[in-house]
Structures are given as structure tokens and as C-alpha cells.
Amino acid sequence: MAALAAIDKRTVGRWALTGAAGATLGLILLPLAFVTWLAFFRQAIPSFPPDGYSLKWFFTIGENPKFVDGFLLSLEVAVAAMVLGLTLGVPGALCLARYRFLGREPLGNLLLLPLVVPGIVLGTSLYVFHVEATILTELPILGSIAGLIAGHILLVIPWTVRLVTASLAGLDRSTEEAAQNLGATPVATFFRITLPSIRPGIVAAALFGFVVSFGNLEMSMFLVGAGRTTLPITILQYLEWRIDPTIAAVSVLQILLIGTAMIVTDRFVKLSRVV
Amino acid sequence: MARLEIERLSKHFGTTVAVHEVSLDVRDGEFVVLLGPSGCGKTTTLRMIAGFIAPTGGRVRLGGKDVTALPPWKRNAGMVFQSYALFPHLTVAENVAFGLEMRKVPKAEIGPRVAEALRLVRLGGLAERLPRQLSGGQQQRVALARALVIRPDVLLLDEPLSNLDAKLRETVRVEIRELQHELGITTVMVTHDQEEALIMADRLVVMSEGSVRQVGTQRELYERPADQFVAGFVGRSNLLSGRVVQPGRFETEGGVTIACPANGASGPAIMALRPERLVLGPGAAGLENRISGTVELVSYLGASIDVHVRVSSVDRVVVSQPNRADAKLPREGDKIDVGWPAAAAVVLAGEHAGKS
Numbered sequence: 001m002a003a004l005a006a007i008d009k010r011t012v013g014r015w016a017l018t019g020a021a022g023a024t025l026g027l028i029l030l031p032l033a034f035v036t037w038l039a040f041f042r043q044a045i046p047s048f049p050p051d052g053y054s055l056k057w058f059f060t061i062g063e064n065p066k067f068v069d070g071f072l073l074s075l076e077v078a079v080a081a082m083v084l085g086l087t088l089g090v091p092g093a094l095c096l097a098r099y100r101f102l103g104r105e106p107l108g109n110l111l112l113l114p115l116v117v118p119g120i121v122l123g124t125s126l127y128v129f130h131v132e133a134t135i136l137t138e139l140p141i142l143g144s145i146a147g148l149i150a151g152h153i154l155l156v157i158p159w160t161v162r163l164v165t166a167s168l169a170g171l172d173r174s175t176e177e178a179a180q181n182l183g184a185t186p187v188a189t190f191f192r193i194t195l196p197s198i199r200p201g202i203v204a205a206a207l208f209g210f211v212v213s214f215g216n217l218e219m220s221m222f223l224v225g226a227g228r229t230t231l232p233i234t235i236l237q238y239l240e241w242r243i244d245p246t247i248a249a250v251s252v253l254q255i256l257l258i259g260t261a262m263i264v265t266d267r268f269v270k271l272s273r274v275v
Numbered sequence: 276m277a278r279l280e281i282e283r284l285s286k287h288f289g290t291t292v293a294v295h296e297v298s299l300d301v302r303d304g305e306f307v308v309l310l311g312p313s314g315c316g317k318t319t320t321l322r323m324i325a326g327f328i329a330p331t332g333g334r335v336r337l338g339g340k341d342v343t344a345l346p347p348w349k350r351n352a353g354m355v356f357q358s359y360a361l362f363p364h365l366t367v368a369e370n371v372a373f374g375l376e377m378r379k380v381p382k383a384e385i386g387p388r389v390a391e392a393l394r395l396v397r398l399g400g401l402a403e404r405l406p407r408q409l410s411g412g413q414q415q416r417v418a419l420a421r422a423l424v425i426r427p428d429v430l431l432l433d434e435p436l437s438n439l440d441a442k443l444r445e446t447v448r449v450e451i452r453e454l455q456h457e458l459g460i461t462t463v464m465v466t467h468d469q470e471e472a473l474i475m476a477d478r479l480v481v482m483s484e485g486s487v488r489q490v491g492t493q494r495e496l497y498e499r500p501a502d503q504f505v506a507g508f509v510g511r512s513n514l515l516s517g518r519v520v521q522p523g524r525f526e527t528e529g530g531v532t533i534a535c536p537a538n539g540a541s542g543p544a545i546m547a548l549r550p551e552r553l554v555l556g557p558g559a560a561g562l563e564n565r566i567s568g569t570v571e572l573v574s575y576l577g578a579s580i581d582v583h584v585r586v587s588s589v590d591r592v593v594v595s596q597p598n599r600a601d602a603k604l605p606r607e608g609d610k611i612d613v614g615w616p617a618a619a620a621v622v623l624a625g626e627h628a629g630k631s
Binding site for chain 1: 363421
């Protein structure tokens with residue numbers, strides 16, 4: 001009887017777990033499915049059930065220069081922020097993982113801070129900083145693309161530091177010693193052994209850095225210059241006046257872009273192993 | 276292949292002395308094993324030979340050339356790491372080829388040399404596998420091939436067998452020994468496993484607390500241990516403390532008087548007796564030493580039988596007897612004679628007698 005009860009308990013536990021996981025997954029996927037569905041509605045004011053289906057909203061995106069420009073700016077900023085963020089973050093992670101120095105832990109926490117600070121707060125502070133810096137230096141910092149990219153680098157760095165540090169922790173230091181023992185100089189060791197070993201972490205950091213930057217709204221709002229908007233801002237502005245399925249179509253394209261990036265990345269490095 | 280000379284090599288980490296003035300001369304083609312418990316400085320010594328740790332003092336000469344100040348990549352030493360340290364993103368062949376590429380060996384020559392090295396360790400068919408697709412034993416052999424292919428002056432083995440299961444270890448240690456013999460490569464191995472050390476070494480270096488306790492062949496260490504530590508670490512010993520009362524006479528703390536070799540000054544000393552050199556029962560008659568005692572414990576070990584005999588209120592000896600079919604086993608509580616020739620005893624300086 002006791003054994004039977006134990007098995008029963010386990011079965012119940014398993015069902016509860018599966019149920020909870022399923023509910024969570026549904027909660028995550030439902031909006032995506034809904035937005036995708038909406039993008040194909042024919043009528044301009046969404047209502048249920050739809051009058052019919054159409055692809056026309058996808059074509060209106062291309063005809064609207066704001067979306068095209070917003071997309072291009074977001075792409076430019078995200079790529080630049082990702083590249084620069086990696087350039088700064090990878091050596092940073094190496095130092096944090098390899099060397100013992102005064103203030104190492106506070107520095108590590110500092111580099112992760114942009115994950116914790118709300119985007120609005122980050123945006124406001126950077127805006128004030130840009131205003132002051134512009135006044136002080138008389139350089140066109142406020143509203144510049146460089147300023148926007150610099151802000152987005154802050155979003156990329158925590159991901160880079162976190163993911164690269166994690167893959168460095170999984171790296172067997174003796175492989176580097178083995179390389180040197182076999183005649184590799186420290187530089188050759190880094191490029192032939194260390195870098196390839198932490199490549200999954202770097203690729204994952206690049207992907208997440210890109211996605212976080214590309215989708216950022218709150219911080220960008222404070223940093224874009226007059227007449228320039230990133231895609232998320234364009235979407236927001238469009239929504240203030242209209243609610244037709246164009247936005248849903250844009251979202252679908254965005255989901256496709258990021259989804260493709262993740263699938264392609266996953267083919268090269270198994271994301272589940274680093275994240 | 277070359278001679279390796281280590282001269283008064285020391286390493287201090289802050290105030291702790293990890294290695295203290297270790298000197299060692301390894302002949303061309305010799306297999307020397309550094310043996311000692313963990314923390315005895317054997318691995319630190321090996322890493323100083325490889326160049327991973329800069330010594331605080333002393334020199335390392337390889338093939339007559341002073342390499343003390345050279346970084347690892349400029350020394351021609353091939354090392355097999357305890358974790359094997361295979362490059363996870365490279366295939367077996369690429370792992371083995373790495374050292375040759377770093378040495379700028381022409382491409383046309385690399386292929387055949389890699390194939391030859393893999394054949395040597397019997398891994399010919401696995402060249403295109405990744406390390407994670409191999410068993411522990413296979414990974415170990417890749418590490419060996421990778422170290423050997425560069426034709427190092429000296430092969431360094433850092434506990435190379437500790438990650439293998441017991442069965443495999445027994446065959447691999449013989450394989451490594453035979454390969455080393457065949458290639459005639461100067462080799463230094465580090466281990467804490469005395470059986471492994473005894474099987475593989477030409478000569479052993481027993482280390483403890485950063486210092487060399489004794490250097491010698493298996494037989495020298497076993498028959499003439501330099502001190503109590505070696506006597507207890509290499510093989511088993513009954514250690515009786517007491518004093519040498521006059522040359523050739525030793526008296527234990529328990530008051531047992533024993534005839535022993537006439538070396539060693541009078542004063543506090545330790546007597547070491549190998550358990551298998553002691554004889555029980557009637558066989559003890561006629562030997563220079565014969566004491567009667569009481570059997571306290573009998574352990575049946577299969578090939579041999581350990582009999583623990585109390586010979587005085589403080590002295591107890593273990594006697595190891597071969598297990599013969601017709602042998603009558605003593606029982607606990609039996610009165611029994613223990614005997615041994617005077618030459619079987621080794622008198623060691625006492626614990627506080629100043630020898631370290």
C-alpha cells in the first residue's frame with residue numbers, strides 16, 4: 001500500500017510539473033501566436049472573428065519609409081553595439097575570470113548592472129549625461145548615433161561578461177598549458193586554444209546582445225536625435241495614431257528575424273549548453 | 276632525448292616551502308618516478324621542469340642546456356597532464372599535429388608523423404574523432420601520442436593513470452613502460468601510487484614535505500630505506516621505537532632486546548621490520564631473534580595471511596605469511612614464537628634524532 005501511494009505521489013508530481021511547464025509555455029507563446037494571427041486580418045480595425053485574411057499589411061510596411069528607416073537604424077545600432085560590446089566585454093570577462101585584483105568583484109557586479117537598472121532610469125541618466133557632456137565639450141553628443149550606440153553597448157556588455165565568464169569557467173586551464181608545452185606562445189595559445197574553446201559563449205553573447213539592442217525601446221527614446229527613430233520607437237509612434245495590423249505584420253517580421261538568428265546560431269553552437 | 280639535471284631546485288610560495296633544494300640527475304633514457312603523498316612537492320617539481328612554475332632557486336638543465344629561465348614553449352619537454360588536457364575542439368589527429376605545427380614542421384611531414392604516433396599508441400583508426408567521443412583510456416593515449424610526436428628531450432607524466440579505472444590502469448602502466456623502453460626516452464613521472472611507481476620506474480625519488488627523502492632503485496628503497504618515512508611509504512614496515520643500546524643491540528620501548536646490524540650510533544632509534552621477513556612458529560627456532568608473543572588478529576588476504584602478534588605491552592608486529600594449502604592458521608589468543616635474522620632489521624634514526 002505504501003509503495004502504491006509513493007508511485008501515485010510521483011505520478012501526480014510529474015503531472016503537476018508537466019502542467020505548470022505547459023501553462024508557462026502557453027503564456028509565452030500565446031501573444032506570439034496572437035500577433036501572427038492578427039497580422040493576416042483583412043480589416044483595418046481588428047475585431048473577432050476576422051472578416052477575412054490578407055497579406056496587404058506586409059506590403060504597407062515596405063511603402064512606409066518610417067518603418068524602413070527605423071529598421072535600418074535599429075540594425076545599424078544593434079550590429080555596432082554588438083561588435084563594440086564584444087570587443088570590450090570579452091577582454092573584460094577574461095580579466096575577471098583570470099586575474100585576482102583589488103575590486104574584482106565590485107567590477108564584475110558593475111558590468112552586470114545594466115541588466116538590473118530599469119531602461120527608463122538608464123535612459124534618463126544617459127540623457128542628462130549627454131546634455132551635460134554636450135554643453136561641456138561643445139561636441140554634438142546629444143542625439144548623435146554614436147551616443148545611441150554607446151548607450152546600447154551598455155546593454156550588450158552584461159550579456160557578454162556573463163556568458164563569456166561562464167564559458168571560461170568551463171575551460172580546462174591545463175589545455176592552455178598543454179598548448180604552451182607543445183610550443184605555442186601565449187598569443188598563439190589564445191587564438192588557437194582559448195578563443196575557440198569559448199566561442200560558443202561569444203556567439204551566444206553576440207546573439208543576445210544583438211537581440212537586446214535591436215528590441216530596446218525605453219533607453220533609445222531618450223537618446224535618438226530629432227527625426228531619427230529606431231524600429232521599436234517607430235512602432236510605438238505608429239500605435240499612437242493607428243491600430244491597424246501593420247504593427248502586427250512588423251512584429252511578425254521582427255519575430256522571424258530574431259527567430260532565424262537564433263536557429264542559425266544554434267546550428268553552430270548549442271545555445272542550451274551556454275545559456 | 277637527453278639527460279635531465281636538476282640542481283637544488285626550490286619553490287617558495289610566500290612563507291610556505293613547496294619544494295626544498297631538490298637535486299636529481301636523470302640519465303638519458305631513464306624512467307624516474309617522483310613518489311610521495313599529495314602535497315609533497317612532486318607535482319610542483321614536475322611543473323618547474325616543464326616551465327609552468329618559476330623556481331625560487333636552483334637550476335634545470337636539459338641535454339646539458341640550462342633551461343631554468345626559458346618559458347614552457349621554448350623547452351622541448353612533452354607533458355601528459357592528469358586531466359589529459361586534450362583540445363576539445365580539435366580532432367585526435369589535429370591534437371597530435373598541434374605541436375608539430377607550432378614547430379613549423381613542413382605540412383608534408385606532419386601527416387606521416389601524426390599517423391606514426393597514433394599507430395604507436397594503437398589509435399590509428401580514430402584520427403578523425405573528437406576527444407569527447409573517446410573513452411578515458413583512448414584519451415590518455417592521445418595525450419601520450421601528442422607529447423611523443425614532438426620528439427621531446429624529456430617526457431613528463433603527471434599522474435597519467437589516476438583517471439583510469441583500476442583494471443585499465445594495470446595494463447596501461449605496462450604499456451607505457453614498454454613504449455618508454457622501446458623509444459628510449461628520458462621520462463619523469465609523478466605519482467602517489469607506490470605500486471604504480473614500483474612497476475614503472477628504473478629509479479624512484481621518494482619525496483615528502485617538499486624534500487627528497489631517498490633516491491634509489493626499488494630494491495634499494497625496500498631493503499635499505501633511508502628513514503622512517505620511506506620505510507612506511509614504500510611497502511609495509513613494522514616500526515618499533517626504542518634505542519640502540521650498543522652496536523648490534525636494540526631495545527624497544529617495551530623492553531624487548533633485538534639483535535640487529537651493527538650500523539648506527541647508540542641512542543634513540545626506530546627499527547623497521549618487513550612483515551614478510553618475519554617467521555612464525557617452529558620456523559623461528561634457530562634464528563638470531565626469537566620472541567614469544569600472543570596472536571591478536573589474523574587477517575586472511577588470499578595470497579597471504581597477516582598475523583598481528585603482541586610481543587610486549589607496547590610492541591606489536593604484523594607477520595605476513597604466504598598462504599599455503601597445508602598451512603595451519605594460528606588463532607587469536609594463541610601463544611606463538613616470532614623470529615627473524617638480525618640482517619632483516621633496518622635501524623633508522625629516531626624521530627627526534629635530527630635526521631630529516
